[in-house]
Amino acid sequence: MVREPVAVPAHLAGAPPRRILARLARTRRYPIATLAALVLLLIAVAAVLAPAVSPYDPSAMATGPPLAPPGATHPFGTDRYGRDVLSRIVYGARISMPVGLLAVSFSAVLGSFLGLATGFLGGRVDAIGSGAIDIMLGFPPIMLALLIIAVLGVGLQNVVIAVGVGGIPRFARIVRGTAISIRENVYVEAGRALGASTGRLILRHVLPNAFPPIVVLATLYIGSAILDTSSLGFLGLGVQPPTPEWGTMLSEGREFMRYAPWLMFFPGMMVFVTVVAINLVGDHLRTALDPRLRAR
Amino acid sequence: MLRYLARKLLWTAPVLFAATTCAFLVLHLIPGDPVNLMLSGRPASEKVRENLRAKLGLNRPLPEQYAHFVLHAARGDFGQSFATGQPVSQVIAQQLPASLQLAGSGFLIGVAGGLLLGIAAGLYPNTVIDGIAMFIALVGISMPGYWTAMLLIYVFGLRLGWVPIVGSGLPVLILPSIVFGSYAIGNLARLVRSSIIDVRGEDYIRTARAKGLPERRVVLRHALRNALFPVVAMMGLLLGLFIGGGVITETVFARQGVGALLVTSILTKDYPVVQALILLTTAAYVFANVLVDLLYGVLDPRVRYG
Numbered sequence: 001m002v003r004e005p006v007a008v009p010a011h012l013a014g015a016p017p018r019r020i021l022a023r024l025a026r027t028r029r030y031p032i033a034t035l036a037a038l039v040l041l042l043i044a045v046a047a048v049l050a051p052a053v054s055p056y057d058p059s060a061m062a063t064g065p066p067l068a069p070p071g072a073t074h075p076f077g078t079d080r081y082g083r084d085v086l087s088r089i090v091y092g093a094r095i096s097m098p099v100g101l102l103a104v105s106f107s108a109v110l111g112s113f114l115g116l117a118t119g120f121l122g123g124r125v126d127a128i129g130s131g132a133i134d135i136m137l138g139f140p141p142i143m144l145a146l147l148i149i150a151v152l153g154v155g156l157q158n159v160v161i162a163v164g165v166g167g168i169p170r171f172a173r174i175v176r177g178t179a180i181s182i183r184e185n186v187y188v189e190a191g192r193a194l195g196a197s198t199g200r201l202i203l204r205h206v207l208p209n210a211f212p213p214i215v216v217l218a219t220l221y222i223g224s225a226i227l228d229t230s231s232l233g234f235l236g237l238g239v240q241p242p243t244p245e246w247g248t249m250l251s252e253g254r255e256f257m258r259y260a261p262w263l264m265f266f267p268g269m270m271v272f273v274t275v276v277a278i279n280l281v282g283d284h285l286r287t288a289l290d291p292r293l294r295a296r
Numbered sequence: 297m298l299r300y301l302a303r304k305l306l307w308t309a310p311v312l313f314a315a316t317t318c319a320f321l322v323l324h325l326i327p328g329d330p331v332n333l334m335l336s337g338r339p340a341s342e343k344v345r346e347n348l349r350a351k352l353g354l355n356r357p358l359p360e361q362y363a364h365f366v367l368h369a370a371r372g373d374f375g376q377s378f379a380t381g382q383p384v385s386q387v388i389a390q391q392l393p394a395s396l397q398l399a400g401s402g403f404l405i406g407v408a409g410g411l412l413l414g415i416a417a418g419l420y421p422n423t424v425i426d427g428i429a430m431f432i433a434l435v436g437i438s439m440p441g442y443w444t445a446m447l448l449i450y451v452f453g454l455r456l457g458w459v460p461i462v463g464s465g466l467p468v469l470i471l472p473s474i475v476f477g478s479y480a481i482g483n484l485a486r487l488v489r490s491s492i493i494d495v496r497g498e499d500y501i502r503t504a505r506a507k508g509l510p511e512r513r514v515v516l517r518h519a520l521r522n523a524l525f526p527v528v529a530m531m532g533l534l535l536g537l538f539i540g541g542g543v544i545t546e547t548v549f550a551r552q553g554v555g556a557l558l559v560t561s562i563l564t565k566d567y568p569v570v571q572a573l574i575l576l577t578t579a580a581y582v583f584a585n586v587l588v589d590l591l592y593g594v595l596d597p598r599v600r601y602g
Contacts, residue, residue, distance in 0.1 A: 131310065138311030140581045142540035143574055147318055150562045150570050151325045227440055231540075234442045235547055235559050250443065254548075261450050268443030275438040 033284035036277040043274055047093035054087035058244050063087075067260045077262040079253065085262065088244035089270055095245045096274065099160055100226035106164030108218045111171025116202050116210070118172070119179025130176070136169035145228065149237045159238045163228045167221055174217055178210040216286045223278035230271045246271050300593050304586045315578040319571040320365045323352075326567065330354065333565050334378050374572035379564055384572045388554065395553035399542060401469055402476025406538070409481040414488025418523065419515065421493055429485060436482030441541055445475040445548040461549070472549045479541030480534045487530055492523040529592045532585040539577060 046053055055074075056063045062082040063074070070077045076085035118129030136144070145162040152158040182188065183206070191201050232238030233247025241248050246267040253263025323330055331348045340348075349355050352375075353364055368374070374384035417429035448471045453461040459470050495501065496519055504514045543555035550556075554573065561569040 134307070135311050135314045138308075138582055138585075139315065139578055140536045140539040142536075142543060143577055143581075146543075146558065146562060147322070147574055150322055150567075150574075153327075223438065227438075230440055231442065231544055234440075235544070236563060237559065247440070247442075250440075250446070254446065257446060257450055258454055264443070264446045264450075268440055268446065271440045272438055272443065275440075276434065279434060279438050 030284055033280055036280035036284075039273065039277040040281065043093050043270075043277075044097060046090050047097050050090050050094055054084075054090040056084035056087040058088045058091040059083065059242060067256060067263075069260070070262055076266045077260065079249075079260075079263055080256065085249075085266055088249060089246070089266055092244045092246045092249060092267065092270065093274075095156075095239060095243060096226050096229060096271070099156070099163070099229045099239075099245075100222045102160045103163035103225040103229065104167065104218050104221045106160060107167025107221065108171050108214060110164075111168040112175045112207075112210070112214055114168065114172040115175025115177075116179050116206060119176035120183055120202055120206055121198070122180075122183075126176075129172075133169045133172045133176070137173070141166035145232065146237070149232065154237055154240055156239050156243070159229055159232055162232065163225050166228075167225070170221075171214065171217060174213055175210055178213055179206055182206050182209050212289050216282065216289060219278065219285050220282035223275040223282065226271065226278070227275055230267075297593070301590060304589050308582050308586060311582050312579060315575055315582075316366055316369065317362075319369075319575040320362055322571050322574070323567050324358075326565075330567065333567065369572075369575060374575075375568040377566055377569050379561075379566045379569075384568045387569060388557070388572060388576070391552055391554045391557045394551060395542060395546070395555065397469065398472055398476055398545065398551065398553060399538065401473040402541070402545070403538065404477075405473050406477030406480040406534070407484065409477060410484025411488060413481065413485035414527075415492065415520065417485065417489040418492025418496075421489070426489075430489070433482040433485040433489075436478050436485070438482075439478065441475055441479055441544045442548045444478055445471070445545065448474065449549075472545050472551060475548070476538065476541050476545045479537045483537065484527070484534060488523065488527055491526045492519060495519050495523040498522070525592070525596050528588065528595060531588040532581075535581060535584050535588075539581065 050058075060083065063084045064078045064082055066078060066080050066082045068074055068078040068082075074084050074086065076089060078084055079088070114129055114133065118126045118133070139147075144166045148162040148165060149158060152161065185205075188201060188205050191205055196204070229238060230245070230247030230250070233245045234251045236248075236251060239245035239248050241252055249267040250264050253260065253267070256263050330352060331345050331354070334348055334352075335345075346355075353361050356364075372385050376382065377384055377387050380387065413429040413432055417426040417433075420426055449461055452458045452471065460468050461471065462468065500522075501514060501518055504518045505511075509517075539555075542553065543559060545551070546553035546556035547559055554577075557569065558573045558577075560566075561573065
């Protein structure tokens with residue numbers, strides 16, 4: 001389930017933040033990425049303002065006839081309890097977006113920590129840490145997630161952990177490579193000569209320079225995290241009904257597919273649109289930060 | 297070559313150890329008493345419970361239980377399913393053929409589709425062909441597999457009635473194979489495309505052109521051949537995607553299979569089956585990766601001696 005973004009080359013590691021911003025500012029030349037960013041913004045705003053913008057209470061039953069097709073009063077139709085599908089989808093963004101972000105933060109923070117420690121410290125720490133990374137990579141990503149669900153059980157929190165764990169070794173591997181290349185820089189040596197502690201060196205010199213690859217990887221991973229979250233929801237192993245999570249909604253709508261296809265169409269559409277938008281922004285970010293790719 | 301093989305096999309040991317330990321610990325880390333799960337809520341006297349505990353070996357010290365688990369697992373004995381009382385190995389063996397059938401046909405579709413799109417895009421970068429191929433790849437990467445499946449079922453199964461969605465035989469396999477394959481098409485296409493573009497910038501391509509080889513020969517003999525090496529190296533990644541794809545595809549099409557079995561076992565808390573499937577899937581994945589590495593080493597001697 002985990003989609004593997006292509007590694008960010010290490011030479012990006014040193015790009016100063018201002019130049020990155022300048023590159024991103026050229027968005028006017030990239031209408032598709034800009035459009036994708038706007039779509040994401042729209043979904044995010046809808047999620048934040050859900051109580052104001054959704055036409056009905058997402059859990060209110062009998063807001064209309066059950067299984068009503070899309071129409072004027074219910075643009076996306078109603079489900080078997082007569083709940084408004086549009087409202088549930090709007091509220092679903094409040095689940096999918098934060099869960100995706102949290103899961104990626106989980107993998108990015110733990111993975112970066114592991115990557116910085118192994119890459120910068122080297123020696124025995126690297127030997128043990130890299131071994132751990134390799135072992136984690138040895139598991140099929142979905143098995144790690146299912147293993148965690150099997151032990152911790154279903155539910156919102158556990159989904160975040162389950163989806164996040166698979167990303168840890170992938171972040172760690174990339175950050176480790178970057179940290180190794182940064183370690184050799186003169187400014188790190190200078191910092192050490194001035195008596196900076198290892199912790200300070202990592203925080204002040206290595207981490208800021210390792211940021212661009214982390215950001216790109218994180219962006220691309222949010223998409224796969226949202227996909228994974230919804231897949232777990234669909235399997236019944238994620239967020240449980242009646243919470244309006246998109247994958248869970250789809251699974252609820254499955255049995256009515258023949259008579260009420262809108263129940264499966266709109267939640268899936270939302271996952272698809274969100275993930276496409278994230279991938280487009282992520283791809284653009286990667287290209288913008290990598291002159292090699294830009295030249296193509 | 298032997299040293300390379302030895303190194304690769306050595307790598308499997310810690311992963312298999314970790315997988316075994318994880319699988320073993322599942323039964324011990326779950327909240328509550330596994331005996332309650334075996335009884336599934338039925339009331340039982342303390343004597344019955346004690347017997348069950350002894351049968352599961354839970355009354356023995358942890359290291360002994362672990363040794364017992366490993367020794368029996370090595371012989372393919374994972375105990376009995378909580379749900380049916382059947383031996384776990386038998387339960388899994390029943391589901392395996394359906395999964396292999398899906399995996400085989402889906403793999404063909406996924407690899408053929410991914411190669412086709414990737415080669416088309418890589419040979420004509422920044423053209424309409426590239427645009428269309430990469431658009432399909434993006435859609436493939438971003439579509440939730442279960443949604444693709446349901447759209448296909450709805451359109452081709454229910455509305456048009458072109459393909460059966462239940463029953464047996466080859467036609468039923470069509471839609472699941474497409475969905476299964478779709479898990480890898482997008483990633484594979486992107487990979488192949490960038491690999492071809494990289495290779496086309498190499499010196500030996502210029503040399504081939506300079507010595508007057510016809511373009512078709514340059515592309516087929518020099519560019520494609522070398523471009524596909526890194527793709528072989530990434531096969532392990534595709535396997536990971538396929539395993540995820542299998543779980544989803546089997547569930548959404550309500551097919552028999554190991555993936556669907558895993559989901560049901562987790563939901564019904566049938567932990568012996570969960571343990572066995574985690575261990576077996578990871579082992580299969582690990583050894584498949586070793587095979588991929590070996591193949592890569594055979595194709596590209598630089599890897600072997602590097």
